[in-house]
Amino acid sequence: MTTINLVIMIIYHIISVFVVFVLIWSIIKTKDVQEAILYCIILIPFTLRVFHIK
Amino acid sequence: MSEKYIKTVKIISFCIALILMIMAGRAFYEHRYFKGAIVLSPGVTEVKKLSDYFSPLEGTANDCNIYILDSGNPGGTVMVLGGTHPEEPGANLAAQVLVENAQLEKGRLIVVIWANRSASTVSRPGDAYPQFYHISTDWGVKKFRMGDRWANPLDSWPDPEVYVNYPSRQLLAYMDIRNLNRTWPGKADGALVERTCYAFIELIKEEKVGLFIDLHEAELEYPVISTIVANQNAQEIAAMVSMILTAFEFKRPIGMEFSPPSLHGLSHREVGDYSDALSLLFEAPEPFLDRVRGITDEHLLLTGKDPFVMKAGEYGLLYEKIDEEGWPIDVRVGRHCSTILQSVQTYSEMYPDKVVAISKVPRYAEVIENGVGHYFYDPDEAPTDRVVYE
Numbered sequence: 001m002t003t004i005n006l007v008i009m010i011i012y013h014i015i016s017v018f019v020v021f022v023l024i025w026s027i028i029k030t031k032d033v034q035e036a037i038l039y040c041i042i043l044i045p046f047t048l049r050v051f052h053i054k
Numbered sequence: 055m056s057e058k059y060i061k062t063v064k065i066i067s068f069c070i071a072l073i074l075m076i077m078a079g080r081a082f083y084e085h086r087y088f089k090g091a092i093v094l095s096p097g098v099t100e101v102k103k104l105s106d107y108f109s110p111l112e113g114t115a116n117d118c119n120i121y122i123l124d125s126g127n128p129g130g131t132v133m134v135l136g137g138t139h140p141e142e143p144g145a146n147l148a149a150q151v152l153v154e155n156a157q158l159e160k161g162r163l164i165v166v167i168w169a170n171r172s173a174s175t176v177s178r179p180g181d182a183y184p185q186f187y188h189i190s191t192d193w194g195v196k197k198f199r200m201g202d203r204w205a206n207p208l209d210s211w212p213d214p215e216v217y218v219n220y221p222s223r224q225l226l227a228y229m230d231i232r233n234l235n236r237t238w239p240g241k242a243d244g245a246l247v248e249r250t251c252y253a254f255i256e257l258i259k260e261e262k263v264g265l266f267i268d269l270h271e272a273e274l275e276y277p278v279i280s281t282i283v284a285n286q287n288a289q290e291i292a293a294m295v296s297m298i299l300t301a302f303e304f305k306r307p308i309g310m311e312f313s314p315p316s317l318h319g320l321s322h323r324e325v326g327d328y329s330d331a332l333s334l335l336f337e338a339p340e341p342f343l344d345r346v347r348g349i350t351d352e353h354l355l356l357t358g359k360d361p362f363v364m365k366a367g368e369y370g371l372l373y374e375k376i377d378e379e380g381w382p383i384d385v386r387v388g389r390h391c392s393t394i395l396q397s398v399q400t401y402s403e404m405y406p407d408k409v410v411a412i413s414k415v416p417r418y419a420e421v422i423e424n425g426v427g428h429y430f431y432d433p434d435e436a437p438t439d440r441v442v443y444e
Contacts, residue, residue: 002243002244002245005210005211005212005245008211008212009211009212012211012212027064027067027068028064031060033059033060033063033064036060036063036064036067037063037067040067040068040070040071041071043071043075044071044074044075044078047075047079048075048078048079048082051079052208053079053082053083053086054078054079054082054208
């Protein structure tokens, strides 16, 4: 069980890194100000997860 | 909107998000890696790690300190567990009072301050829990970390859909796989908290613990409050202790309840069933945990005063009384200290070949008179080899 949990945890972190990358890419590409602000807010929890802080 | 305007808004938004990220990250990081000082009493003869009893725990968040106070004289062994639920500060504070003050005349005392250390590294921001609380001492203000009921998901994740307790196969709520008082007697290859309980059972067997005490606090809306929950092997001790303390010491009574035989995963059931130790669990009232509470802050945590909880009491919705005096931390710690001392004394009287004699630990009235902070010592004034951080 511990091994499965570890594998899921690693996959989860890889997904989190991917989401952070997609969000930053979206901030750069979007032409909509409201969208850019929204992406910035969403970026906060995902970044904290990537760094294993929260 | 011009390209330049959009770019400016993007940069400002990103910078604000970055600042918020750093501020939040710093607060979470400081809380997770905070180390509290513990000044060892002259009675502490050895500080071990839980991984000494079960090596797979080495290097994990739950590899907590095990404080051993050995009189060197023959007698029994008593174990006191604090920090099972780190959102119940009366428990870990009472355990720390033992470590900083207790001296043994006969037998041995084993104390754990943070049984579920991982749960002490996370709080509940969504419920407005403070990250830290502060206790006034004779030498200044001492800072303590406030925790949660469940281990940190950073250390144990993902949770199952339903938690199946091992080996009873009783179904429990999914998050209780991270609850140290639902995972007894533990599982060697289980999740972090299951392995922690397994390690404690190994400790209890290896150290031949005769009396096991698990310290807790509970909301006043919860029926199991101001009580000693006893495995059937310890019911005589619990009955005697509750009568003595209610008659001679406590302002408000402390009851006694039987551990339900079909309710699995709890220490009062499983420690008694899976080891030779007599198993007890103490509950003190903590209005901070009540769902009907008002402003949730450090003041409520330490004073136990809340008008909303009082109002619930007026409507008969509580299982314990509360008035303007609340349930201050000194009262809660004092109750735990006296209940521990009285249980050890009663155990020693019932088992004369396993006597444990503890001195220098304050009782209920002393803790209330002097404040719990009086029993914590200045780590800067203590010899460095007598200070540990956890």
